[in-house]
Amino acid sequence: MTVEAFTARAESLGIVVRRVPDMAACRTAVAGIIQDAPALVDAIPGLEELAVVVPDDPWNSAVGVSEAFSAAAEAGAVALCQAPGSPRRTSLLPPEHVVIVHADRIRDTYQEMIDDIAALDPPPTGVQVVSGASRSGDIESAMIHGMHGPRLVRFLIVG
Numbered sequence: 001m002t003v004e005a006f007t008a009r010a011e012s013l014g015i016v017v018r019r020v021p022d023m024a025a026c027r028t029a030v031a032g033i034i035q036d037a038p039a040l041v042d043a044i045p046g047l048e049e050l051a052v053v054v055p056d057d058p059w060n061s062a063v064g065v066s067e068a069f070s071a072a073a074e075a076g077a078v079a080l081c082q083a084p085g086s087p088r089r090t091s092l093l094p095p096e097h098v099v100i101v102h103a104d105r106i107r108d109t110y111q112e113m114i115d116d117i118a119a120l121d122p123p124p125t126g127v128q129v130v131s132g133a134s135r136s137g138d139i140e141s142a143m144i145h146g147m148h149g150p151r152l153v154r155f156l157i158v159g
Helices: 002-012 023-034 110-118
Strands: 016-020 039-041 063-067 070-072 077-081 096-102 127-130 135-137 143-145 152-158
Touching (some): 002 016, 002 152, 023 063, 023 152, 077 096
Parallel strands (some): 063 096
Antiparallel strands (some): 070 077
16 A cells, blocks of 8 residues: 555656566666666666666756655655765756655655664765655745756656
């Protein structure tokens, strides 16, 4: 039930969600999303053989691909832990962000997701919680999408 609740909540936040059975299918899905676009792809087991055009300047990337450390069904959110091979730029610079979410890492509550992170030793140097495309409102309440990050977020749930 947790995966279904996570999917429903994430979709209600405007996130495009797709479930794939395994990492081979995930690799195929990621390849279909990226196509020939310049992309930033974190070091994710199962995606090593993915053919990617790496831009000379990360600001010129069209897609970023990250892996969630944990996720919260009630919030439709994922936690990305900064580590070697997983820099923040992957999730912030490209206009499209794809997050690989393993079904067994989806927790019921936000607190359980935070507990997963708190159990890490040593703790990560940075954590991002992603719950949809970047949004920002100005003083007149005009909503702008993609102001401080991607305009489109996709979750690929594996398993």
